[in-house]
Amino acid sequence: MEQLQEFFTRETPRMAALADQIWSLAELRYAETASARLHMDALAASGFRVTPDVAGIPTAFMAEWGDSGPVIAFLGEYDALSGLNQQSGALVCTPSVDSPGLAGHGCGHHLLGTSAHFAAVALQAHLLASGQKARVRYYGCPAEEGGSGKTFMARAGVFDDVDVALTWHPGSFTSVFSQTTLANIQAKFIFHGKASHAAHSPHLGRSALDAVELMNVGVNYLREHMPSDARVHYAVTDSGGLSPNVVQARAEVLYLIRAAQNHEAAELYERVQNVARGAALMTDCKVDIVFDKACSNLLQNRTLNQVLYAKLLAEGALTVDAGEQGQAGRFQATLSKNDLDAVSRPLASVLRGQVPAVFEGVAPYDPAVNEILFGSTDVADVSWITPTVQAWVACYAFGTPMHSWQMVSQGQSALAHAGMVRAARVLTATAIELVNRPELIAQAQAELLERRQGKPYECPIPGDVPLPFLRT
Numbered sequence: 054m055e056q057l058q059e060f061f062t063r064e065t066p067r068m069a070a071l072a073d074q075i076w077s078l079a080e081l082r083y084a085e086t087a088s089a090r091l092h093m094d095a096l097a098a099s100g101f102r103v104t105p106d107v108a109g110i111p112t113a114f115m116a117e118w119g120d121s122g123p124v125i126a127f128l129g130e131y132d133a134l135s136g137l138n139q140q141s142g143a144l145v146c147t148p149s150v151d152s153p154g155l156a157g158h159g160c161g162h163h164l165l166g167t168s169a170h171f172a173a174v175a176l177q178a179h180l181l182a183s184g185q186k187a188r189v190r191y192y193g194c195p196a197e198e199g200g201s202g203k204t205f206m207a208r209a210g211v212f213d214d215v216d217v218a219l220t221w222h223p224g225s226f227t228s229v230f231s232q233t234t235l236a237n238i239q240a241k242f243i244f245h246g247k248a249s250h251a252a253h254s255p256h257l258g259r260s261a262l263d264a265v266e267l268m269n270v271g272v273n274y275l276r277e278h279m280p281s282d283a284r285v286h287y288a289v290t291d292s293g294g295l296s297p298n299v300v301q302a303r304a305e306v307l308y309l310i311r312a313a314q315n316h317e318a319a320e321l322y323e324r325v326q327n328v329a330r331g332a333a334l335m336t337d338c339k340v341d342i343v344f345d346k347a348c349s350n351l352l353q354n355r356t357l358n359q360v361l362y363a364k365l366l367a368e369g370a371l372t373v374d375a376g377e378q379g380q381a382g383r384f385q386a387t388l389s390k391n392d393l394d395a396v397s398r399p400l401a402s403v404l405r406g407q408v409p410a411v412f413e414g415v416a417p418y419d420p421a422v423n424e425i426l427f428g429s430t431d432v433a434d435v436s437w438i439t440p441t442v443q444a445w446v447a448c449y450a451f452g453t454p455m456h457s458w459q460m461v462s463q464g465q466s467a468l469a470h471a472g473m474v475r476a477a478r479v480l481t482a483t484a485i486e487l488v489n490r491p492e493l494i495a496q497a498q499a500e501l502l503e504r505r506q507g508k509p510y511e512c513p514i515p516g517d518v519p520l521p522f523l524r525t
């Protein structure tokens with residue numbers, strides 16, 4: 054273990070620099086070419102065998118080291134978010150001149166992917182030193198944000214021979230990621246009508262925009278009659294042009310439908326399609342429905358959660374100096390009371406009325422509690438195929454919301470780097486425990502079979518849906 058301490062100390066500057074570089078690149082879904090390349094080159098230099106273009110996705114890859122023993126996979130991400138470009142360290146929302154385009158790392162995936170990479174090479178170092186056997190894998194997973202990269206990878210079978218998968222997510226507190234997440238389906242509804250002069254010959258026109266509006270009204274009535282934990286969101290992606298005096302011949306709306314279980318999301322999607330067909334009938338338009346992407350609900354694995362929790366406790370509190378505390382406090386001061394309440398409420402028993410600038414400890418894990426995180430992740434699809442475990446690790450001022458400019462601004466801070474290293478150490482310690490005690494892997498796999506109730510994984514993206522970047 055001492056050797057591993059030295060390894061982390063020695064390699065931390067290199068990994069922090071890698072995360073900073075990926076932060077600066079801020080590449081969007083399926084366009085993470087340079088970020089993926091940085092990971093691939095560094096893993097190849099560490100002796101990993103790199104397979105590019107996994108599942109036919111140019112920014113997805115797999116890197117493996119070792120040739121026998123259990124397959125232990127670390128899942129890494131590196132995609133950014135559109136519209137969140139931000140100057141590093143700024144305490145106000147200030148778009149950066151250094152960041153190309155308008156993207157920014159508003160979900161901390163530059164830290165996520167680098168820490169998982171760090172854990173993979175640390176596990177390799179441990180295996181080399183101990184002589185123990187395992188196949189260490191790093192999956193470079195693109196397009197978590199709005200692209201379901203892992204779900205497309207899962208559809209291609211790339212996780213099928215994995216024994217156990219580990220990952221984490223940066224946040225503003227530290228705990229086991231013990232919530233389930235919602236399944237989702239995203240689809241485009243493209244309405245086709247007939248253009249005409251809106252004043253001279255309106256009777257000859259058929260408005261595709263009317264169809265979009267009626268579809269949205271119909272779906273808003275549907276909300277009353279759907280499960281209370283389901284969610285439906287939409288964005289009008291083509292309103293049919295800028296001229297009110299032309300009846301809009303084409304209009305398009307993008308829907309994101311979420312529900313607790315895959316089958317519920319599929320049922321709700323069917324009802325939303327019926328509303329669209331109804332809107333087309335009402336307006337004498339035609340509708341094309343294009344399935345875009347989907348992901349599953351997350352399956353928790355209590356066996357692995359308990360191993361991870363023990364390692365989080367063993368790793369101990371995050372220690373940050375007064376300077377980092379002060380800086381975190383200044384970021385926290387930019388948040389609203391509601392932002393802070395949203396994070397503080399579930400942690401009330403730990404916080405005892407105090408709202409820290411930095412959450413240094415570990416929130417308790419109770420296997421009996423089943424909570425839903427009202428969001429979705431494509432890690433869920435991996436969790437149906439192989440036992441999967443995730444941690445939340447504090448990298449930002451306590452209360453910092455996801456997808457905010459504050460998250461982007463803090464992405465290269467000392468606190469972000471400290472959290473990234475802490476996550477890597479915990480993931481490595483968890484993996485070592487699983488190598489030392491293979492019965493835990495067997496137990497985690499038995500638990501997964503039980504949760505699936507004997508059913509195989511069914512990818513929620515049908516086989517004939519092309520990869521998003523291949524569509525015309």
Ligand SMILES: [Zn+2]
Nearest residue numbers: 160161162222
């Ligand atoms: Zn994220």
